[in-house]
Amino acid sequence: MSRVLATDVPRHVGARVRVAGWVHRRRELKSVTFLVLRDRSGLVQVVLPEPAGVTEESVVEVEGLVVASDQAPGGAEITEPAITPLSGPVQAPPFDLYRPNLSATLPTILDNAPIALRHPRHRAGFAITAASVAGYRAALDALGFTEVHTPKIVATATESGANVFGIDYFGHRAYLAQSPQFFKQSLVGVFERVYEVGPVFRAEPHDTTRHLAQYTSLDAELGFIADHRDVMAVLREAVAGMVGAIRERAAESVALLGVRLPEVPAEIPAVHFADALKVAGADPDEPDLAPADERALSEWALRTYDSEFLFVTGYPMRKRPFYTHPDPARPQYSNSFDLLFRGVELVTGGQRLHRYDDYLAVLADPEPYAGYLAAFRHGMPPHGGFALGLERWTARLVNAPNIRQTTLFPRDLHRLSP
């Protein structure tokens, strides 16, 4: 008899089925025992005349008769069950997984991640994450992008000398890549349009709710652009693809968590950095936006454009990395952007320098960048790209106050396991 998933059981009323999963909840009353079984699809109730002899989180196989029941979740339950334990004896979980919410502190939840993640509400966020990535790839595939896989061990710090993890590489000093920046730019010379979904590493010495030592970066880079606005148009498609895929592939998780999915405007509104400071009421000489400014700007965009997304363009050159392309008309500003979503910076991107001489002009010592600069010595088109932090995206969607809640096994200043 082949296995039936929990949520499919109601379609088998009157038949005998085999289900398998974890004992999610056990209620032993005087004359009847209820077991709620959990599998990857959801929950199903099993009814026995006597105690079942299995504890919560035991893995069992159950064969029984499906009967309609108004009281049971899904409108059907399994009766006359024969129960076969599949795991060994099992210890009681550190918290009750069957309650609507885990009553434990975040550190306890993270210490027990392999168990906490089994909670339907915890698991649901990661179904949304998986759907998001699928949508991201599909959108960029449709635009002629090629997926690439680049080195995570590098000889030179990518973004800056700070916040980088050192490795002993066969007796040499090496580093964990802070981004695939140099590789994705080089690969514009090969494929014109590339993306990568992969881990990036930041030796972030601050303990905040929105930084991790490792996170998943959705990177893209494309050539033959007029300026950063062509990059923004591609990013809009990518984000729309992500939202669309969540709607299609993770509808149950969206419903379970009560996630309100955003509308992605056909053209996401944009405001120049200089104007953004005014809107946020910040000092006009500020070189960057503070988190409070980003929140104020998001509220403004919602009021003004009815949009939960807002591009801020033209950040001052002095706050952007060396490969940033200046705004030809106002060279103190850059052809760069951030995408704000529900009050936080979700994406950073922009046009890059593409002429070899321009790199020589901005790099005090080009020697460590020789491998990177090779692409530019031999002809590169105007290009640009962006990087979107995956865990941060899901955190904003599900309204998680801490990015660790949307990371399976977070790594930070204090946490290296599980």
Next chain:
Amino acid sequence: MSRVLATDVPRHVGARVRVAGWVHRRRELKSVTFLVLRDRSGLVQVVLPEPAGVTEESVVEVEGLVVASDQAPGGAEITEPAITPLSGPVQAPPFDLYRPNLSATLPTILDNAPIALRHPRHRAGFAITAASVAGYRAALDALGFTEVHTPKIVATATESGANVFGIDYFGHRAYLAQSPQFFKQSLVGVFERVYEVGPVFRAEPHDTTRHLAQYTSLDAELGFIADHRDVMAVLREAVAGMVGAIRERAAESVALLGVRLPEVPAEIPAVHFADALKVAGADPDEPDLAPADERALSEWALRTYDSEFLFVTGYPMRKRPFYTHPDPARPQYSNSFDLLFRGVELVTGGQRLHRYDDYLAVLADPEPYAGYLAAFRHGMPPHGGFALGLERWTARLVNAPNIRQTTLFPRDLHRLSP
């Protein structure tokens, strides 16, 4: 005028178009100059009455009239061109990218990877890689798998204490993950079926043609299996999905490289390790298969089953990692397998231990594995999985003698850049 891709130019005979790309080849004859332009789609020829003043690998935009031409690739070429350079002055490439093959040694090619990869034959392998990964994901998505992203920085060496890169992690000792093994097993407890496509790291001290310090591992793990054969059935679907996606998404690269795609049998033939030794003519006391044995077995499978794939099952327990599940009938053998493809081991997999007590019995010191063992303390189903080396897969497909030829920017004992 919006840009037309090179391979679409023949559809615009009689019209003026704008194309953009790299000067792939320049031939200046007495009264005429031919420029071959290369973009992400392919090549197109541009004809001028006089020298164009641009060198190979310059990036240019060309507007001109499309005329039919029997001599031109694709049957059409661009005449009366107006050429606009998009890159700065460009140095001559270290090798002629327009020749059918790069006439350079592998070290020279790898030293100049950002340029060498532009060669159509070099690039083509990576289009096949990208299609393979897309097919892998689609096959597993259809089977109810969830994609996950797990830590690459770990507190304990995954597979063994050897061949692991050490990291300074905020003053603590940490390691680069040799595989997502522990995480994917834990996540079977959450999602039942998971996969990950990501980098793995091996401090491989040997300089061979088939090992790298970083490669891309296609990992999967699934619960509620009877034994390793259920894992093999899923792997068969994944490989069939990869081949199917290559056929669909990378047909031009397949044609360019003359790749003969394999047929994936509905059921891939399998031979037990003990019989495999006999077939290979190896010593019956050998605990593992040598590379020559794997080649002999692949030849035998092709002769006997007309299959380029062969499962070898039941490797001796003493050669498999501690989490391997024994064969209940013959406990010196394991419920494990390798998948051989065209003479090499492409995939390793098997059933894992799933009972907490079984782990305590095989681990001399369970303390460093406490985070890993938590999942088993709280109920895990019988499960198993596999890991497929992506670069090795493409290398066998395109018949590359060295795995570095199917890795964008390889990392090995001697190479840390570009």
